[in-house]
Amino acid sequence: MIVELISTGTELLLGQIINTNVAFLAKQLNSLGFNVLFQSVVGDNRDRMGQVINTAISRADIIITSGGLGPTQGDITKEITARMLNRSLILHEPSLEKIKTYFSHRQINMPENNKRQAMIPEGALVIDNERGTAPGIICEYDNKVIINLPGPPHELEWMFSHSIAPYLVKKFGIQGVIVSKVLHVSGIGESSLEEEIKEFIVAQDNPTIALLVKKGEIQVRLTAKAAGQEQAIALISKLEERIRQRVGQYIFAVDDETMESVVGELLKKKKLSIAIAESCTGGLVSSRVTDIAGSSDYLIGSIVCYSNQIKVDEVGVPFQIITDYGAVSEETAKAMAIGIRNKFKADIGVGITGIAGPGGATDTKPVGLVYVAIDGVNDLDCVKYNFSGERTNIKYRTSQAALDIIRRYTLTIGGSNIER
Amino acid sequence: MIVELISTGTELLLGQIINTNVAFLAKQLNSLGFNVLFQSVVGDNRDRMGQVINTAISRADIIITSGGLGPTQGDITKEITARMLNRSLILHEPSLEKIKTYFSHRQINMPENNKRQAMIPEGALVIDNERGTAPGIICEYDNKVIINLPGPPHELEWMFSHSIAPYLVKKFGIQGVIVSKVLHVSGIGESSLEEEIKEFIVAQDNPTIALLVKKGEIQVRLTAKAAGQEQAIALISKLEERIRQRVGQYIFAVDDETMESVVGELLKKKKLSIAIAESCTGGLVSSRVTDIAGSSDYLIGSIVCYSNQIKVDEVGVPFQIITDYGAVSEETAKAMAIGIRNKFKADIGVGITGIAGPGGATDTKPVGLVYVAIDGVNDLDCVKYNFSGERTNIKYRTSQAALDIIRRYTLTIGGSNIER
Numbered sequence: 001m002i003v004e005l006i007s008t009g010t011e012l013l014l015g016q017i018i019n020t021n022v023a024f025l026a027k028q029l030n031s032l033g034f035n036v037l038f039q040s041v042v043g044d045n046r047d048r049m050g051q052v053i054n055t056a057i058s059r060a061d062i063i064i065t066s067g068g069l070g071p072t073q074g075d076i077t078k079e080i081t082a083r084m085l086n087r088s089l090i091l092h093e094p095s096l097e098k099i100k101t102y103f104s105h106r107q108i109n110m111p112e113n114n115k116r117q118a119m120i121p122e123g124a125l126v127i128d129n130e131r132g133t134a135p136g137i138i139c140e141y142d143n144k145v146i147i148n149l150p151g152p153p154h155e156l157e158w159m160f161s162h163s164i165a166p167y168l169v170k171k172f173g174i175q176g177v178i179v180s181k182v183l184h185v186s187g188i189g190e191s192s193l194e195e196e197i198k199e200f201i202v203a204q205d206n207p208t209i210a211l212l213v214k215k216g217e218i219q220v221r222l223t224a225k226a227a228g229q230e231q232a233i234a235l236i237s238k239l240e241e242r243i244r245q246r247v248g249q250y251i252f253a254v255d256d257e258t259m260e261s262v263v264g265e266l267l268k269k270k271k272l273s274i275a276i277a278e279s280c281t282g283g284l285v286s287s288r289v290t291d292i293a294g295s296s297d298y299l300i301g302s303i304v305c306y307s308n309q310i311k312v313d314e315v316g317v318p319f320q321i322i323t324d325y326g327a328v329s330e331e332t333a334k335a336m337a338i339g340i341r342n343k344f345k346a347d348i349g350v351g352i353t354g355i356a357g358p359g360g361a362t363d364t365k366p367v368g369l370v371y372v373a374i375d376g377v378n379d380l381d382c383v384k385y386n387f388s389g390e391r392t393n394i395k396y397r398t399s400q401a402a403l404d405i406i407r408r409y410t411l412t413i414g415g416s417n418i419e420r
Numbered sequence: 421m422i423v424e425l426i427s428t429g430t431e432l433l434l435g436q437i438i439n440t441n442v443a444f445l446a447k448q449l450n451s452l453g454f455n456v457l458f459q460s461v462v463g464d465n466r467d468r469m470g471q472v473i474n475t476a477i478s479r480a481d482i483i484i485t486s487g488g489l490g491p492t493q494g495d496i497t498k499e500i501t502a503r504m505l506n507r508s509l510i511l512h513e514p515s516l517e518k519i520k521t522y523f524s525h526r527q528i529n530m531p532e533n534n535k536r537q538a539m540i541p542e543g544a545l546v547i548d549n550e551r552g553t554a555p556g557i558i559c560e561y562d563n564k565v566i567i568n569l570p571g572p573p574h575e576l577e578w579m580f581s582h583s584i585a586p587y588l589v590k591k592f593g594i595q596g597v598i599v600s601k602v603l604h605v606s607g608i609g610e611s612s613l614e615e616e617i618k619e620f621i622v623a624q625d626n627p628t629i630a631l632l633v634k635k636g637e638i639q640v641r642l643t644a645k646a647a648g649q650e651q652a653i654a655l656i657s658k659l660e661e662r663i664r665q666r667v668g669q670y671i672f673a674v675d676d677e678t679m680e681s682v683v684g685e686l687l688k689k690k691k692l693s694i695a696i697a698e699s700c701t702g703g704l705v706s707s708r709v710t711d712i713a714g715s716s717d718y719l720i721g722s723i724v725c726y727s728n729q730i731k732v733d734e735v736g737v738p739f740q741i742i743t744d745y746g747a748v749s750e751e752t753a754k755a756m757a758i759g760i761r762n763k764f765k766a767d768i769g770v771g772i773t774g775i776a777g778p779g780g781a782t783d784t785k786p787v788g789l790v791y792v793a794i795d796g797v798n799d800l801d802c803v804k805y806n807f808s809g810e811r812t813n814i815k816y817r818t819s820q821a822a823l824d825i826i827r828r829y830t831l832t833i834g835g836s837n838i839e840r
Contacts, residue, residue: 013456015446016630019439022461026435036433037468039461041442048457055475180434191491191531201493211492212431213572221436276724282710283703286724290702291812293778301730303723304696304706310721310764314734344730358713366525386526389551392711393574 001172003029004038004060006052008067008077009151013043021066021156028160030178032169033225034062044074053084053146061144062168067151069134071113077148078137082121085141089119092126095135102133127163131155138167145171176225179232181240183220184253186404190218196246200239207239215393216400217252217259252407259403260288266410267298272377274406275344276302277315277336279327280354280370284399300344305336315339315351326365328353330382333371337382341375348409349375352402356391368394372402374409381409421592423449424458424480426472428487428497429571433463441486441576448580451598451643452589454482464494473504473566481564482588487571489554491533497568498557502541505559505566509539512546515555522553547583551575558587565591599652601660603640604673606824610638616666620659627659635813636820637672637679672827679823680708686830687718692797694826695764696722697735697756699747700774700790704819720764725756735759735771746785748773750802753791757802761795768829769795772822776811788814792822794829801829 005022012019019041026036038060042052049068056063068077082089096118103110117134120126127136132155137148147164149156185193190213194201197220201209207224222239226232244251253262267274276286276299286302289295305311308327312319316339317332325331333351341349354370361367366386373382385401387394425442432439439461446456458480462472469488476483488497502509516538523530537554540546547556552575557568567584569576605613610633614621617640621629627644642659646652664671673682687694696706696719706722709715723734728747731737736759737752745751753771761769774790781787786806793802805821807814 012442013446013459014450015443015448015456016632018443022432023435023438026433028435030434036435037463037465038472039433041459043457045457051479052458059471180436189528189531191533192528194492194533195531210430210494212436213490221431223434278703280710281707282715282719283698283706283722283724284710286703287701287707287815290700290704290724290726290776291815293811295702296726299702299724299726301724301726301734302703303734304703304710304719304721306710306716306719306721314721314723314763343734356710356713388522388526390574391713395707395711 001034001061002038002059003034003036003062003064004040004056005036006056006063006065007039007041007151008044008049008065009041010043010074012041012067020153021151024153024157025064025066025160028165029168032165033176033178034168034172044068044076046076046080049076049080050084053080057084057144057146062172063144063146064149064164065147066149066156069117069136069148069150071111071116071133075116078119078121081137081139081146081148085121085139085146087122087124087139090122091115092118092120092135095120095126098128098135099133127159129155129159130162131158136163138164176227177229177232178223178225179229179236180221180223181236182255183222183240183243183251184257184259185218185220185247185250186216186252186259186400188218188247188250193218193220193247193250197243200243207235209239216397220251249408252404259400259407260292263289263403263407263410264292264295264298266407268294270410270414272347272410272413273298273300274348274350275300275340275346276350276352276402277311277340278302278304278352279306279311279336280356281352281395281398281402282306282356284395285350285352285402288399288403300346303340311336314343316343328355328365328369328371330371330373330384333373333382334375334380337373337375338380347377348406350402350406351375352398354385354387354394354398356394356398358391370394370398370401372398372405374405376409377413381405421454421481422458422479423454423456423482423484424460424476425456426476426483426485427459427461427571428464428469428485429461430463430494432461432487440573441571444573444577445484445486445580448585449588451600452585453598454588454592464488464496466496466500469496469500470504473500477504477564477566482592483564483566484569484584485567486569486576489537489556489568489570491531491536491553495536498539498541501557501559501566501568505541505561507542507544507559510542511535512538512540512555515540515546518548518555519553547579549575549579550582551578556583558584597647597649597652598643598645599649599656600641600643601656602675603642603660603663603671604677604679605638605640605667605670606636606672606679606820608638608667608670613638613640613667613670617663620663627656629659636817672824678711679820679827680712683709683823683827683830684712684715684718686827688714690830690834692767692830692833693718693720694768694770695720695760695766696770696772696822697731697760698722698724698772699726699731699756700776701772701815701818701822702726702776704815705770705772705822708819708823720766723760731756734763736763748775748785748789748791750791750793750804753793753802754795754800757793757795758800767797768826770822770826771795772818774805774807774814774818776814776818778811790814790818790821792818792825794825796829797833801825
């Protein structure tokens with residue numbers, strides 16, 4: 001069954017609101033096994049809405065509209081739906097009663113306009129709306145349906161979950177289930193990643209593979225269809241394992257996990273504490289670490305050492321190192337990691353220095369040059385990066401790299417050896 | 421000129437991401453006097469994308485697509501655009517050079533796939549993408565255009581503002597102008613704000629007034645139509661002045677300014693330096709301060725003092741104060757502000773402590789209780805807040821409040837009296 005979602009409303013065309021309804025509906029429908037293949041947005045205009053609904057009728061089996069069920073003259077979705085199906089609008093008495101009751105409970109007279117909300121296309125099924133005054137509508141025709149839902153997300157979501165989903169499942173059955181799993185990848189570019197797993201992408205069928213570039217990471221989404229949940233999960237697991245054999249070292253999280261949540265879990269599990277000396281990231285790494293509840297268990301503290309004076313006085317970087325190698329250098333990053341680890345008595349010290357730009361570059365040190373050093377239980381290491389992009393982008397990518405270094409390091413070692 | 425926006429990408433059809441590009445483009449286009457009348461979403465499927473582009477060609481003068489310009493096999497937007505206009509795809513050498521340079525700067529070999537990004541429909545104009553590897557494309561035909569832009573919002577937004585908007589204005593002219601100005605408001609709730617300026621909202625005509633609740637702020641958007649730029653600006657200024665008379669103290673920025681950019685400007689102008697001791701915000705305030713280029717001029721440094729030990733040892737909070745009043749208290753916040761100011765020899769010291777949740781609450785100290793103290797040139801102050809919401813929300817609102825305190829304080833005082 002092919003689904004088309006139609007959102008109506010001039011405010012969407014003007015960009016005044018962001019269309020979250022389609023994302024909600026698409027996610028729900030896909031999880032029920034229905035394919036959403038088209039989404040359209042059109043304003044509160046009779047001709048154009050008619051045109052869009054007509055196009056949808058020609059290519060989809062299930063059409064779900066959102067918006068335009070209100071009491072105003074601009075609310076025309078039911079009218080146009082009826083017209084496109086050659087039906088007339090009739091008054092639905094039980095709905096009118098409900099709307100009247102809604103107003104009398106609030107001790108106000110029902111405005112005459114609200115009567116419009118009780119007008120429905122002939123032969124339509126009426127769907128209760130417990131969150132507002134506009135009932136929803138299901139028009140069946142030729143074993144297809146057009147469903148009109150209200151625009152406010154809390155009304156639409158409630159009605160979809162309570163009435164529309166069960167209706168669709170009952171009427172059209174579930175043709176199996178669809179299960180998705182997201183692998184979060186960092187430390188490898190999009191093209192190189194694709195190169196590595198090209199074989200699976202080219203041969204993809206079930207599960208499908210989709211790559212999505214996000215801030216500081218690439219998401220690999222595996223989506224499987226099967227008769228049941230278990231079979232779908234099994235299909236995904238099999239492909240996931242093969243992908244992990246190729247690029248497992250770059251996969252830092254799955255599904256809703258984030259880099260900071262994974263790092264937090266690892267540090268907690270291994271009872272390791274960290275302290276961070278941040279220069280170019282300006283506190284971003286610490287802020288991300290502390291986005292996780294319970295991070296006080298492992299983050300002892302951090303110093304944002306934006307000036308050289310603070311690097312020397314507070315983090316303990318030898319002044320000579322800055323003079324000899326510069327503030328943005330492997331040597332300084334390492335001294336920062338060692339300094340903050342010792343000072344804060346942490347298991348792991350991290351030092352981050354770089355040029356976030358747009359200023360600060362020299363002939364030998366371009367914007368985006370970043371060093372991240374880690375001083376741990378057993379060893380000291382430093383990685384050099386050349387990031388591109390704007391200041392905040394470079395900051396974010398640096399924070400992602402720093403957290404990934406903590407993650408990789410923590411994976412390799414045992415627990416704390418610091419007495420606390 | 422009728423505009424249709426087409427977003428491509430299976431992730432949109434699956435509801436995995438929310439389509440913010442159309443809202444951005446629609447807002448911008450409308451402000452330039454172009455009518456966005458249709459928006460469509462289609463997956464990375466040759467037939468269906470062709471169908472959708474064809475429908476758009478039949479009803480719109482300007483078609484802007486987003487997405488599908490990447491290096492992978494699933495990126496087919498340029499191919500389908502070319503096909504629908506009966507053009508062939510050809511290699512654009514300058515784009516290939518740019519992509520090669522992009523990779524060589526990062527000292528990696530260009531994967532063969534990325535060559536796809538330099539293929540363009542014959543006769544198309546190529547639009548530089550300074551934020552990524554995918555160039556944009558403008559295909560002119562019959563005094564109409566199809567424009568292909570990349571999907572990542574920061575790339576699309578940059579390219580639209582820098583290249584596409586000027587191109588469209590030059591090619592299609594503007595019938596009158598629409599000018600918008602955004603006032604950023606913080607420190608007052610939505611209903612109270614609406615109450616204060618109700619008179620203007622009720623009487624709105626030209627300019628119109630729209631309130632939009634965003635993270636940590638409310639945006640008041642004034643939009644005026646007029647024959648020319650100057651008249652539109654004059655209309656806005658008049659209304660803005662009246663609004664400022666009512667709620668001016670809460671307006672911290674206009675248009676593209678942010679709280680951190682405004683704070684940065686003020687500190688720079690008054691030659692004041694700051695240092696921040698952050699507990700519950702975990703580095704977020706410092707990170708926001710350092711999002712601004714040149715912030716090293718005024719941020720000396722910060723300490724993320726997540727543990728009491730660091731508050732005492734590094735920030736200089738008397739242990740007795742924590743014992744007597746608790747780590748989350750006015751007294752501790754003040755001691756943090758004083759301590760960090762003295763230690764880092766800054767003009768202004770800021771101390772932030774609170775309970776970000778979900779754990780950590782006590783009978784008398786709920787989640788969301790926050791103290792922000794400022795120790796400045798002349799005085800010491802502390803403000804108590806009770807924020808609601810999730811952990812990251814509380815962190816953000818606290819950071820917004822802390823920056824606003826710095827802003828207000830800096831507005832009231834003269835320049836630095838610290839010898840540096």
